Amino acid sequence: MMEAFTYAIECTGLTKKFGNFTAVDSLELKVRKGEIFGFLGPNGAGKTTTIKMLTTLFSPTAGSARVASLSLIGDAPLIRAKIGVVPQEFALFVELTPMENLRYLGDLYGMPPEKTTKRSEELLNIVGLYDKKDVVCEGFSGGMKQRLSVAAGLLHTPDILFMDEPTTGLDPQSRIALRELTAKLNSTGITIVYTTHDMEEADKLCHMIAIMDKGKIIAQGTSEELKDKYGGGHRIVLKVDSHTPELLSDLKKLVNAAAVSVVDHTIDLRVSNLSGNLVHKLSAYLTQKRIAVHELNLREPSLEEVFINLTKKDLRE
Template structure:
């Protein structure tokens, strides 16, 4: 069953095409990933699904009805975990959850029970009485998630929920997402961390420059670059001559140059190392390391856009 359908959605800010004609569906009970670099249009898309922005054109349907004609239906069934921390720092974790519970119409014993349930889910029960300003970044993120869960939403949207936090809190958040999904919650998860989306999501749309450039399961997307290899070459220095020499290898399909690294996509692994070494020997650069990457969503993104998925 399709829970949410985005249909040819566009959002322009003067000359900036933040979202440029995207379409996708989110099925009930799945974790749907929006993968893309910062500035790809993910957060703008989320803002429109949340009814915070009206689109320039296009529509979004929740359970078959336009959310712009009937915003109340999606608002009461939607939990939002925003990219920015939406908490009051001088209040305790408990007081923040109580505030957001009141905003969702929860009161009295029902709210108290729900705060206890949510604090168990986010793993922060023993620190609820502390002020938020004393929390670590990871703990603030957890309370942020808890606030979005209080009213038991049918659809949970998580917009870059692990940015700037420690590995332990990050793992806890990812495990929380999986646990919520196993209990039936539908999740839209946006990230520019490829490994998170690979770990969590049933289906994925890859966004870049306001457009969706591919959609499918992880395996379906990886099949796009089936037979290709991604090779990372690290050098002591990179010159224009070195780049020109490597570009002369005619079976390299993509090349990206970073500070001290060149990332190649190739369909010919058999002779690539010999050919690279031959070309490099004609320059004054030296190879420091060669790393052949396993085909993954990073490979797909590099193949489709000609650049790596990075901050």
């Protein structure tokens, strides 16, 4: 028998207002158990506010949510035991060492000291900070601090880990390391809610993606689904010396393009898919007509295009 999906998180009409301003607007959101759920959106979209409600730091103005099968209204302390948070801002003590930070947190969680020590050593190994476990965090790089935050978020072995822009401000090496760490953690079964402004990262890492803008979810799906639906289609881009209206019309027919546009010497054909056959057809035609082509590129829609198409280009506060 097929087991019904079990959800790690279910929001119903979840809303947060600050005065008259609605930061999160009647959110309906479901996160499946065991997935990496990407939560994307421009600055000020309401991602952190949502995460703060789901992690019991903000109480909702209206609506409700179930987190780890517990109600946000009433079961907050029980939820806290089931979730871990890697906050957007570094929230540990720089004047302490990783071990001291984790011991302090272990005490807060009421963990027995021996258990805290064992678990801390295990985690510092996983995040690659074991060598630095007794070094004061003050001089740590951004990447090291973030990895320590991940260890802290995992200390009490939560079922769900919220990671709010964990890779922002990190160099490419640290970003890749953290992304790999996240995938590895997820493969052990932990559900991860992940926010990022890096579309390529979201594309690579997340099983499901929700795009939020102005407090609302405006699209949700797998990266492939979103690209199919909002990516603006596949394109063939050609650079030629010169072109005529006939050429454009022939090319359009040849590849069965939905649209053709031209900027200077670049011809842009929108097609429904990019089968290898199209390129052959084009090359044969262009050779026959003796048209010199300087560039021929096939462009798949990217998640970045999806994001811009959905949230538009205007800058946010």
